[in-house]
Amino acid sequence: MTDAKTMAYINMFAVLGTLENLCELDGKAKEIISGLKKPVNLAFEVKDGPVATFKFSAQGCVLEEGLKNYDIKIPVSSCEKFNRIIDGTVTPVPTIGLSKINFLLKTFTALTDRLTELMRPTEEAMKDEEFFVLSTRLTFYTIAVALSQIANHDEIGRHSASYIVDGDISFGIKGCDTATISANNHHLRTVKKAPENPRAIMSFADYKLASDLFNGKVNALEELCKGTVEIHGMASMIDNMNRLLDRVALYLA
Amino acid sequence: MSKYPEYSHEKGREYFERALKVIPAGIYGHLGPSEGLWIPINKWPYYSVKAQGSYFWDADGNKYIDYMCAYGPNVLGYNDPDVDAAAKAQLEKGNCTTAPSTVMVECAENLVDTVASADWAFFCKNGSDTTTLAVMSARAHTHKRKIIFLKGYYHGDFQWAQKIDYPGILPEDVCHNLVAPWFDIPALDRLYEENDGDIAGLIAQPYDHGNFKDNEVATKEYWTAVRKWCDEHGVVLIFDDVRTGFRLDLKGSDHYYGIKADLICFCKALANGYNMSALCGGEHMKSTVSGMTYTGSYWMSAVPFAACIACIDKMKKLDTPTLFRKMGTQLTDGLKAAAANNGFDLVVSGEPALFYLRIANDDSLMLHQEWIAECVSRGLFLASHHNHFINASLTQEDIKTSVDIAEDAFNVVRKRHS
Numbered sequence: 001m002t003d004a005k006t007m008a009y010i011n012m013f014a015v016l017g018t019l020e021n022l023c024e025l026d027g028k029a030k031e032i033i034s035g036l037k038k039p040v041n042l043a044f045e046v047k048d049g050p051v052a053t054f055k056f057s058a059q060g061c062v063l064e065e066g067l068k069n070y071d072i073k074i075p076v077s078s079c080e081k082f083n084r085i086i087d088g089t090v091t092p093v094p095t096i097g098l099s100k101i102n103f104l105l106k107t108f109t110a111l112t113d114r115l116t117e118l119m120r121p122t123e124e125a126m127k128d129e130e131f132f133v134l135s136t137r138l139t140f141y142t143i144a145v146a147l148s149q150i151a152n153h154d155e156i157g158r159h160s161a162s163y164i165v166d167g168d169i170s171f172g173i174k175g176c177d178t179a180t181i182s183a184n185n186h187h188l189r190t191v192k193k194a195p196e197n198p199r200a201i202m203s204f205a206d207y208k209l210a211s212d213l214f215n216g217k218v219n220a221l222e223e224l225c226k227g228t229v230e231i232h233g234m235a236s237m238i239d240n241m242n243r244l245l246d247r248v249a250l251y252l253a
Numbered sequence: 254m255s256k257y258p259e260y261s262h263e264k265g266r267e268y269f270e271r272a273l274k275v276i277p278a279g280i281y282g283h284l285g286p287s288e289g290l291w292i293p294i295n296k297w298p299y300y301s302v303k304a305q306g307s308y309f310w311d312a313d314g315n316k317y318i319d320y321m322c323a324y325g326p327n328v329l330g331y332n333d334p335d336v337d338a339a340a341k342a343q344l345e346k347g348n349c350t351t352a353p354s355t356v357m358v359e360c361a362e363n364l365v366d367t368v369a370s371a372d373w374a375f376f377c378k379n380g381s382d383t384t385t386l387a388v389m390s391a392r393a394h395t396h397k398r399k400i401i402f403l404k405g406y407y408h409g410d411f412q413w414a415q416k417i418d419y420p421g422i423l424p425e426d427v428c429h430n431l432v433a434p435w436f437d438i439p440a441l442d443r444l445y446e447e448n449d450g451d452i453a454g455l456i457a458q459p460y461d462h463g464n465f466k467d468n469e470v471a472t473k474e475y476w477t478a479v480r481k482w483c484d485e486h487g488v489v490l491i492f493d494d495v496r497t498g499f500r501l502d503l504k505g506s507d508h509y510y511g512i513k514a515d516l517i518c519f520c521k522a523l524a525n526g527y528n529m530s531a532l533c534g535g536e537h538m539k540s541t542v543s544g545m546t547y548t549g550s551y552w553m554s555a556v557p558f559a560a561c562i563a564c565i566d567k568m569k570k571l572d573t574p575t576l577f578r579k580m581g582t583q584l585t586d587g588l589k590a591a592a593a594n595n596g597f598d599l600v601v602s603g604e605p606a607l608f609y610l611r612i613a614n615d616d617s618l619m620l621h622q623e624w625i626a627e628c629v630s631r632g633l634f635l636a637s638h639h640n641h642f643i644n645a646s647l648t649q650e651d652i653k654t655s656v657d658i659a660e661d662a663f664n665v666v667r668k669r670h671s
Contacts, residue, residue: 160418167616199617225278225286227294233617235290235638236465243418 167199265299325521330646354555381409391454405463468603581605
């Protein structure tokens, strides 16, 4: 079972939050934002839910929690409605920043379309090695952030987090992308770079394995037995993070 | 140069590759790589081909001094001649029969004569069978719903004993589970009040031997207070002695801590590896348990009963709890000294018969995992994050060799990080 509030936090920070990585890693996205003459700050304010500001410039995208010097603000009346916006069944309407509507209609829409193309890829598209790697890398960052959101908001996720001791978990694809899942008093925060002193490590052998894990084609524990998923350090942190990963699949399926 | 060369596991890996095709996870559960935390996996032996006394040999012919004892069942030594002789003699007479063998009665009488709080014995196969029966019986006896667990609990893998975030578990499976901290009587009061007294039982292991943390032994004062609290509140006290049973006290771990539990669960050390478990309890619980709908195809097989009688008799003869305390202390003193010689701080916790180890030099436990892996791959079988087990066949020479391998492994880890 999933709940709308947790889904909204995932949609805000994990799904839309992957725009940060998209703008950094994808040539097409870079091309889209290169046309920005001035930075644009787009804020979403969800009632009883997540609030965040996306700062776009020709150099990239940075997500910050809360309302931060926004040019455009999109208030959303509920978590359910926000989730429908992300699903594409409801059109967002800004109340502030109508003069920047062009950004919303062109640049932002082009970026989210590109994100959708990469995050919901066709089988055919995934046959292209470059596309496959990019899609997997973006999915990795989405999942890394989603698991913290689930740990903090989902009822069962909070139970898993209650068993995670303080410290940093290194979560990554061996030799490639790594994120930090930082636990403090059972609250989790994802940082999109490797930790300096991890207390626990979970790493996947390669992009193919990561992709298969993310798509539910293989099971992390089974791969642990095969040796293609490696763990080190405080195993209880990994054990409970793995339970959060199970719930990520539930939310992002 | 390492004094004890590293083992290789080519044949073991071949078996494991075959297993991965036909057995989920190759080796599932606590004996396998994921729950057993084989870090890294290639340092572990995968499978055994034979065992004797305190040793087992893997598929590549490597010999291990085994301090996991099949996670407890090996209490007298693998292939103990007295237990095996009793089992073989019974096998010739009959095993799984329509009318249960008379040896079942003899086994129950033996347990009642041995365990201080036991007026009867109900036989099953695994620890989970007995903890489940105990919880059902507590509910049937009190007509209440909630069960109190103590933090870090493990009472088997049946649905009710798992946690809400485990795969395949529904919130409804565990919605009557309450968790209290160890050594905190006021917390029991709070749970009782918060749940309007709807508490059927309290289930606990004799002391806090959760994994990934130093084990914390209990006191007679603590268990006396819990016993009093259960009596005052009409709560059935269930001792889960599956892991500790017969290693602390042949009369039961509740006896060791100066109390009588209402129900007590045994399994691992009961029959030196022959598959059986037993729920024992006081006379006041017998009628309730008599009314339970609970049975299994192999629960009254005769061979394990014969093995159990021989095993208990031999444990009494050897006074295994005293022996285990002495050998466990001797071994862990040696391990601590070997650690100190190499600049490591090895923390030993829990009861000596079930000692728990942790290298305290880093809080990630990565050094600890490295050391354990180097021990295992040199023939000293320890577990990364689980208590260990002593068995009665262990010799002074085994302990000496174990400490020597441990020191060699410490030396390897020290050099790697210097």
